Amino acid sequence: MTTNDFHGLTAIVSGGASGIGAAAADAFAARGANVAVLDLNESGKHWSHKCDVSDDNQVRLAVAAVKEHFGGVDIVVNNAGIGxxxxxxENSDKQWFRVLDVNLLGMVRLSRTCLPHLRESAAPAIVNTTSIAALTGLVKRALYSASKGAVHSLTLAMAADHVAEGIRVNCVSPGTADTPWVQRLLEQAEDPVAERARLEARQPTGRLVTPEEVAAAIVYLADPANKSLTGTSLAVDGGLAGLRIVQ
Structure with missing residues (x-):
């Protein structure tokens, strides 16, 4: 079921051309929002502008283009990221700088560029995509976990900084989702079928999270009706972070 509760609002979705970002863009559009996808690749379904979030000038030009096209910015979904x-x-300094530049500073760049526009909105909200890796120790994910842990802390700090302005800041924390990035990881495994089965089994629900499930949580956090939601991390992880199922 779809509604028009986002009618007249403009949502920017970084990394919105595929995976969770694409599902979020679809979900906002289905509920009446104007959707602006900022990505290295064009969206085949929504208005888009090429943008590398590791480049501050590109971010500023992209946000200016959104403002010119739609007239404002109401919702920012900081979803662009790399694994x-x-x-x-095992990761070099170059890898550390690159991942933090995209996963953490990319959110900083887009948020600070959008803040002047969000202050003019009647329903401003920022939703950051973090991960269960932010608060749960996972094997061979040191760099990725550090970047997402920083995003979790950034979300709380931003929520505190901007609550008096009426700008809500939350994050969604997915488990292992069935996205192109996870598919690429599976393709690199010695036995992709066995590796997928392992990833599915470690989540108590016994399956990977779908991008649409994460998108629904993003929309919920951004919904203008949820005025008391700020500084919140919403886990969509099949119970991985909080449950210990003993067979």
Whole structure:
């Protein structure tokens, strides 16, 4: 069922051309929002602008283009991100700088550029995509976990900084989702079928999270009706972070 509760609002979704971002863009559009996808690739379904969130100038030009096209910015979904595999000794400094530049500073760049526009909105909200890796120790995810842990802390700090302005800041924390990035990881495994089965089995629900499930949580956190939701992390992880199922 769809509604028009976002009618007249403009939502920016970074990394919105695929995976969770694409599902979020679809979900906002289905509920009446104007959707602006910022991504390295064009969206085949929504208005989009090429943008590398590791480049501050590109971010500023993209947000200016959104403002010119739609007239304002009401919702920012900081979803663009990249992955990393390895222990703390296996990733180079170059990899650390790159992942933090995209996963953490990319959110900083987009948020600070959008803040002047959000202050003009009647329903401003920021939703950051973090991960269960932010608060749960996972094997060979040191760099990725550190970047998402920083996003979790950033979300809380931003929520505190901007609550008096009426700008709500929350994050969604997915488990292992069935996205193109996870598919690429599976393709690199010696036995992709066995590796997928392992990833599915470690989540108490016995399956991967769908992008649409994460998108529904993002929309919920951004919904203008939820005025008391700020500084919240919403887990969509099949129970992985909180449940211990003993067979």
């Amino acid at each position: 990393a595999v390895g222990t703390v000794e």
